[in-house]
Amino acid sequence: MKKRYSHSKLNTFEQCALKYKYRYIDRIKIPEKSIEALLGFVVHEVLEYLYQEIKTGRTPSIDELITIYSNIWQDNYDHKIKIVKKELTEKDYFNKGVGFIVNYYMQHKPFKDNTLECEKRIRIQLGENNEYEIIGFIDRLVYNLDNNEYEIHDYKTANNLPTQESVDNDRQLALYSIAIKDLFGKEKQVNLVWHYLAHNTKIQSKRTNQQLEELKKEIINLIKQIESATIFPSNKSILCNWCEYKSMCPAHTNYSLGNI
Numbered sequence: 690m691k692k693r694y695s696h697s698k699l700n701t702f703e704q705c706a707l708k709y710k711y712r713y714i715d716r717i718k719i720p721e722k723s724i725e726a727l728l729g730f731v732v733h734e735v736l737e738y739l740y741q742e743i744k745t746g747r748t749p750s751i752d753e754l755i756t757i758y759s760n761i762w763q764d765n766y767d768h769k770i771k772i773v774k775k776e777l778t779e780k781d782y783f784n785k786g787v788g789f790i791v792n793y794y795m796q797h798k799p800f801k802d803n804t805l806e807c808e809k810r811i812r813i814q815l816g817e818n819n820e821y822e823i824i825g826f827i828d829r830l831v832y833n834l835d836n837n838e839y840e841i842h843d844y845k846t847a848n849n850l851p852t853q854e855s856v857d858n859d860r861q862l863a864l865y866s867i868a869i870k871d872l873f874g875k876e877k878q879v880n881l882v883w884h885y886l887a888h889n890t891k892i893q894s895k896r897t898n899q900q901l902e903e904l905k906k907e908i909i910n911l912i913k914q915i916e917s918a919t920i921f922p923s924n925k926s927i928l929c930n931w932c933e934y935k936s937m938c939p940a941h942t943n944y945s946l947g948n949i
């Protein structure tokens with residue numbers, strides 16, 4: 690049976706091996722959601738709805754999108770959702786999402802960029818005997834008819850705006866471009882496009898086939914490192930504030946649990 694990984698799973702190991710152990714080895718489920726995760730989920734749902742409607746030949750109005758946004762938010766919000774930034778309220782996050790949708794809509798209408806699919810599931814086989822499988826979802830796949838390039842679009846709802854150097858080294862969309870080239874041909878050009886909604890801007894990057902081959906090797910090495918790990922040390926960082934295991938994590942208590 691194939692060993693299955695995702696960008697998020699690999700990322701979790703790199704961020705904190707103990708969190709990886711809790712989530713993917715011990716499979717401890719903590720029903721805790723952050724307000725940032727809710728915001729990201731709802732905005733992605735609305736933009737998916739928008740482009741699915743565009744594909745049928747109908748352009749929803751901005752009012753319709755805000756109504757849908759509001760309904761999905763209400764269906765998914767509950768008072769247990771964690772708000773780490775105490776100076777902000779649920780209303781602040783809700784309004785932030787409204788701003789993202791309105792700004793995106795105004796900037797991109799009439800949305801004629803030849804979207805092929807939304808939430809496209811991808812699979813990549815890696816390893817000498819294809820023993821590893823990487824799975825993921827592309828927010829939106831476009832075929833740009835002006836320059837005959839595929840485009841992988843990804844929506845970001847975080848506040849930070851990365852540098853060009855940082856996106857040129859981003860692993861997630863580069864991985865997805867391997868899947869698109871596997872499907873449509875290695876000679877196809879694939880443009881990676883991140884929409885930073887808080888800044889109403891997009892950043893783009895490309896990878897050569899050689900860079901993608903290097904990336905495959907790096908990922909196989911990382912998977913081997915994960916599979917040979919016998920200890921899973923904690924790694925305290927600012928990200929602990931959003932970690933669902935913080936209340937049980939020995940790095941945040943005054944006592945040690947010994948070998949973790």
Ligand code: SF4
Nearest residue numbers: 705923924929932938
């Ligand atoms: S709280 Fe921090 S150190 Fe503990 S498991 Fe989570 S990310 Fe790791």
